[in-house]
Amino acid sequence: MKDNTNTLKDAGLKVTHPRSKILELLQSHPDDHLSADEIHAYLTRDNESIGLATVYRVLTQLELAGLIQKNQFSDNQSSYEIQKKHHDHLICTKCGKIIEFVNDDLEKLQEKISEKFQFRLDSHVMTLFGECKDGNCSNKK
Amino acid sequence: MKDNTNTLKDAGLKVTHPRSKILELLQSHPDDHLSADEIHAYLTRDNESIGLATVYRVLTQLELAGLIQKNQFSDNQSSYEIQKKHHDHLICTKCGKIIEFVNDDLEKLQEKISEKFQFRLDSHVMTLFGECKDGNCSNKK
């Protein structure tokens, strides 16, 4: 019985090869934010013949099940990552590096702002764009 | 000499009918967040025969010139608004209402977080999603 078999079952999803493979891929790249296309390329490289349409379908299902998270940063392409505890993102506009962070003050402040406008806060997107101080920064991407 | 003639000239853009009209439209809807398609529909309704491609081209130019702001919320469609002082957004997931707000503590906190990760902060996107307490909330959109 494979690792994510129970994960999928618990989510109410039948255990199929594509679902298992895609979940596995995202689990083994916990720090990456992969597009559907990149995921498809990884699978193809591993000699898995899984169609791009299936990748999209499976990603939608996994997201709905709460197993992965979909991100829409500034480009036109969505990216996906395995579900971790809540966090926000810091993106280097030069090298594309993405840092995940959590800040409790920020979360509290968002609640305060929502209350001020009489909103019941469901979720938020908070992405900081800047330039990182990495030496190899401009080389990447 | 029309209102936004100088605005366009100052931005280094030749004053043309489409540019003038589109800027005018956004200026007269300061609280709206319109998609290219909606803008095109408004123009068509006003008997302006401006192509959708031109709308896209002009919006890109106006954004580049800093005269308008492009937003990519959660849908697949971008929306545009005239440039105002910096602000973030609060969106009602039920009725689609968008509230603009500024919070200095938030801005300071973002700076602090960026510094912590050794980033030089350029910009940020911060959107809160929730449910507003409006009586007519569920009727709209």
Added chain:
DNA sequence: TTCCTTGCAAACGTTTTGCATCGGT
């Protein structure tokens, strides 16, 4: 065996581009 899932190809909606014509300056 039963349905759900998959692969493929075709459709989709938004945005971009090529090209001939038009229009500011």
Added chain:
DNA sequence: ACCGATGCAAAACGTTTGCAAGGAA
């Protein structure tokens, strides 16, 4: 008159859908 701006149609892009074939329970 010049060169950029426009309209139209077609292409491009990421994503979704229809359908017949395949696969897990």
